Amino acid sequence: MKQIPTLYEWAGGMPAFEKLTAAFYKKVLKDELLEPIFKHMSPHHQLHVAHFIAEVFGGPEAYTAEGGCHFTMIQKHFSKHLTEAQRKRWVFLLLETADEIELPDDPEFRSAFVGYIEWGTRIAVINSQGEHTGVAVTEPMPRWGWGETGGPYLNGE
Numbered sequence: 001m002k003q004i005p006t007l008y009e010w011a012g013g014m015p016a017f018e019k020l021t022a023a024f025y026k027k028v029l030k031d032e033l034l035e036p037i038f039k040h041m042s043p044h045h046q047l048h049v050a051h052f053i054a055e056v057f058g059g060p061e062a063y064t065a066e067g068g069c070h071f072t073m074i075q076k077h078f079s080k081h082l083t084e085a086q087r088k089r090w091v092f093l094l095l096e097t098a099d100e101i102e103l104p105d106d107p108e109f110r111s112a113f114v115g116y117i118e119w120g121t122r123i124a125v126i127n128s129q130g131e132h133t134g135v136a137v138t139e140p141m142p143r144w145g146w147g148e149t150g151g152p153y154l155n156g157e
């Protein structure tokens, strides 16, 4: 039976996630809707987000090793009062960056990728409205797989 790669491996490993967030946050800082909420972010922000997403997609436990967990990430959004318009722009710019840095664009990968991004951004917005969350401090990191598509696009292989 063929070994199915993780989304992390299929994407190109950590260099791909770090490239994605580095290019993404450059765009964010030039965007009129997002710049005001990100202008004070730390220089490590892009790496933390790369490590978080990479871990969700089956990569090494880098975010956890840095002392983070799912709740920590959720907490970073408390009381930011993020709007649906900001969320949509965040998603749009991330997907635009994914194309620009040539993240795999096969239907299977992108379907799984967008699935998590859609879920994760909605969770971020919900948990940004105050300082309460349904997410327990002990909640494990989400683990995203290929989902309904069941595996990567193999083009007849």
Ligand code: HEM
Binding pocket: 037, 038, 040, 041, 042, 044, 045, 046, 048, 049, 052, 053, 073, 076, 077, 080, 082, 083, 086, 087, 090, 091, 116, 117, 119, 120, 121, 124, 125
């Ligand atoms: C899949 C979706 C998302 C993930 C995985 C994510 C992840 C993270 C992480 C890991 C941090 C902490 C960074 C650090 O410790 O340096 C953070 C902070 C933050 N996120 Fe998100 N986020 C997501 C969606 C969003 C969206 C949609 C918005 C806004 C539209 C947003 C706005 C922010 C802001 C404003 C901060 C704090 C920035 C600061 O430190 O000044 N996030 N996010």
